[in-house]
Amino acid sequence: MIYILTIISVAAIPIMISVILIHGMIKKVNLYDAFVEGASEGFKTAVRIMPYLIAIFLAIGVMRKSGAMELIISFMKAPMTLLGIPPEVLPLAIMRPISGSGALGVLQDILTHYGPDSFVGRVASTMMGSAETIFYTMAVYFGAVGIKYSRHTVPAALIAHFAAMIASVVICRIVFL
Amino acid sequence: MSIIWFSMIIFGMIVAIFNGKIEIINDVILQDAQEAVIFAIGLTGIMAVWLGLMNIAKKSGLIKAFALIMQPVTKLLFPKVPADHPAISAIMMNMVANMFGAGNSATALGIKAMEELQTLNKDKKAATNAMCMFLVINMSSIQLIPLTVLKLRGDAGSAAPTEIIATSFVATAVSTAVGIFVCKVLEGREG
Numbered sequence: 001m002i003y004i005l006t007i008i009s010v011a012a013i014p015i016m017i018s019v020i021l022i023h024g025m026i027k028k029v030n031l032y033d034a035f036v037e038g039a040s041e042g043f044k045t046a047v048r049i050m051p052y053l054i055a056i057f058l059a060i061g062v063m064r065k066s067g068a069m070e071l072i073i074s075f076m077k078a079p080m081t082l083l084g085i086p087p088e089v090l091p092l093a094i095m096r097p098i099s100g101s102g103a104l105g106v107l108q109d110i111l112t113h114y115g116p117d118s119f120v121g122r123v124a125s126t127m128m129g130s131a132e133t134i135f136y137t138m139a140v141y142f143g144a145v146g147i148k149y150s151r152h153t154v155p156a157a158l159i160a161h162f163a164a165m166i167a168s169v170v171i172c173r174i175v176f177l
Numbered sequence: 178m179s180i181i182w183f184s185m186i187i188f189g190m191i192v193a194i195f196n197g198k199i200e201i202i203n204d205v206i207l208q209d210a211q212e213a214v215i216f217a218i219g220l221t222g223i224m225a226v227w228l229g230l231m232n233i234a235k236k237s238g239l240i241k242a243f244a245l246i247m248q249p250v251t252k253l254l255f256p257k258v259p260a261d262h263p264a265i266s267a268i269m270m271n272m273v274a275n276m277f278g279a280g281n282s283a284t285a286l287g288i289k290a291m292e293e294l295q296t297l298n299k300d301k302k303a304a305t306n307a308m309c310m311f312l313v314i315n316m317s318s319i320q321l322i323p324l325t326v327l328k329l330r331g332d333a334g335s336a337a338p339t340e341i342i343a344t345s346f347v348a349t350a351v352s353t354a355v356g357i358f359v360c361k362v363l364e365g366r367e368g
Contacts, residue, residue, distance in 0.1 A: 008321075012277035016270065020234045027237040038232025042225025045288055046217050053213040059182050061209030062189030065201040071192055097316075108329055116335035122344070125330055129323030129345030130352060132316045135181070141312055142304065144288040145295040149303040152363035153312050154181070160317045160356030167351035171344045 045144060052143025056136055060099050069095065069102075085169055088120045092127055093165045097134035097158065104128070122176050126168040131161055220284060227285040231267065240266040254314070254357065255307040257297070264293030268311055275315065278324050287315060306364045313356040317349065 024031050063069050073091050081087050092110060096103040107128045114120040134157045142150055193199050234240045244251070244265035251258065251265050258264055267290035274283035290311060298305050304312075323345055330338035 008277070010277075012273060013279050013282055016273065017230060020230050020237075020239060023239045024233040024237040027239075029233055029236045031233055034233045034236050035229035037229075039225035039229035041228045042221055042285075045224050045228075045292075046221035049220075049288070050214060050217040053217050054210050055182060057209040057213035057216075058205060059185035059189070061205035062186050062193070062202065065205055066189040066193035066198060067196045068185075068189045068192040104325065104329070107326070108333075111329055111333035111335075116330040116333040117337070121330075121333075121335075122341055125323075125326050125341040126344040126348055129320065129326045129341060130348035134316050137316050138312065140284065141287055141291045141315075142308075145291045145301075147291075147295075147302065147304045147308065151304050151309055152360065152365075153304060153309045156309065156313045156356055156359040156363055157316050159359045160313055160352045163355035164317065164348050164352030167348040168344065171347045175344055 049140050049143045052139045056139035060102075060135070064099065064102055069098075083166065085165060086120055086123060088114060089124045089127060089169075092124050096127065096131045097161050098136075100133040100136065103133070119172065119176060123169055123172045126172055127165055130164045130168055134158065134161060220281060223281045224285040224288065227282060228289060231263075231270075231286075231289055234266070235263060243269065254310055257305065258294070258307050259297075262293065262297070264290055264297070264307075267293050271315065276321050278320050278322060283315075287311075306360075309364070310357070310360045313360050314353060317352040317356045320349065321346070 021031065024034070070091075073094050076094060077087055077090055080090055080093070085093060088110060092103060092106045095106050107124055110124045111121050116122075116125065134154070138150060138153060138157075142148075142153075190199075190202065193201055231240070234243075240263050241261045244261050244263070247265060247269050248260045251268070252260065255265070255268075267286055271283050271286040271290050274280075274286055291308065294305060294308050294311065295301065297307070322342060326341065326345070327338045330341070
């Protein structure tokens with residue numbers, strides 16, 4: 001099962017590309033010209049998102065390197081433990097929506113410290129696999145089109161993230177305990 | 178976003194002063210700003226590839242056909258977006274790329290989707306309901322195989338690195354469902 005899933009994963013993008021090219025060929029699209037014409041937009045987009053990326057990287061960098069992240073994590077410890085989230089995985093739960101590479105570092109820490117097959121290790125792995133960085137994604141996607149007011153995106157994304165964290169703990173309790 | 182950004186930086190600076198690490202600010206300006214630029218440049222190539230392919234698919238009519246097939250699902254999630262609009266195809270392709278862990282391809286397709294959604298937007302500065310919905314689904318990531326997590330578990334000496342695939346999938350499904358529900362509740366009127 002896992003083996004099949006891995007193959008599908010690796011093959012998905014090549015299949016998408018092949019379908020597009022073959023369909024274009026059948027419909028007699030001038031493939032080469034159409035590709036180059038579309039691709040020329042890529043540079044404009046990259047330049048357009050750059051200032052937004054710099055802004056968000058800067059803010060996240062200051063938070064992480066100043067120790068402000070650790071401070072927030074220690075504040076959140078009591079309420080989160082009440083909800084049944086093991087305190088060991090808290091740093092990950094909080095880091096995950098803010099910084100992807102930061103969260104990977106935290107996960108690595110947890111796995112070496114508690115062992116990947118411990119309950120904490122399994123919960124942490126599940127959390128990592130079920131969540132996504134929020135602020136960075138918002139900066140890139142909204143930045144690319146110049147959206148200034150994100151409306152209900154942040155609350156909805158944070159609630160969904162919170163649900164993922166709780167669900168990770170609950171499902172691991174059911175499966176592994 | 179302004180308030181979040183401001184709070185993050187000022188709060189970080191204050192903590193840095195208390196920790197006696199004020200020199201990290203210079204470090205951040207140098208390193209992280211550069212990282213952002215490198216990241217954006219790195220995205221250029223894959224962005225160009227997908228925009229090129231999307232342009233072919235647009236001309237061949239594949240995008241319209243694909244969007245029409247997905248109509249039952251997309252009508253529910255994005256009621257304001259016309260069924261045969263190119264945004265729908267970009268959103269769907271972004272989800273497929275996300276599902277299979279092709280992060281950079283997903284980002285490129287996602288930006289394309291946002292650009293298409295923006296063409297339907299009346300107030301170019303405020304996000305539409307469809308944009309919020311798309312982002313929330315995107316951020317609750319529907320990844321079938323979290324390859325980086327598996328690799329980290331393997332490296333840490335796990336006896337069964339893959340045992341978390343099923344649990345991750347369930348947790349993701351829950352968070353996506355919650356995200357869609359919350360979005361629908363908070364949507365209200367568009368500006």
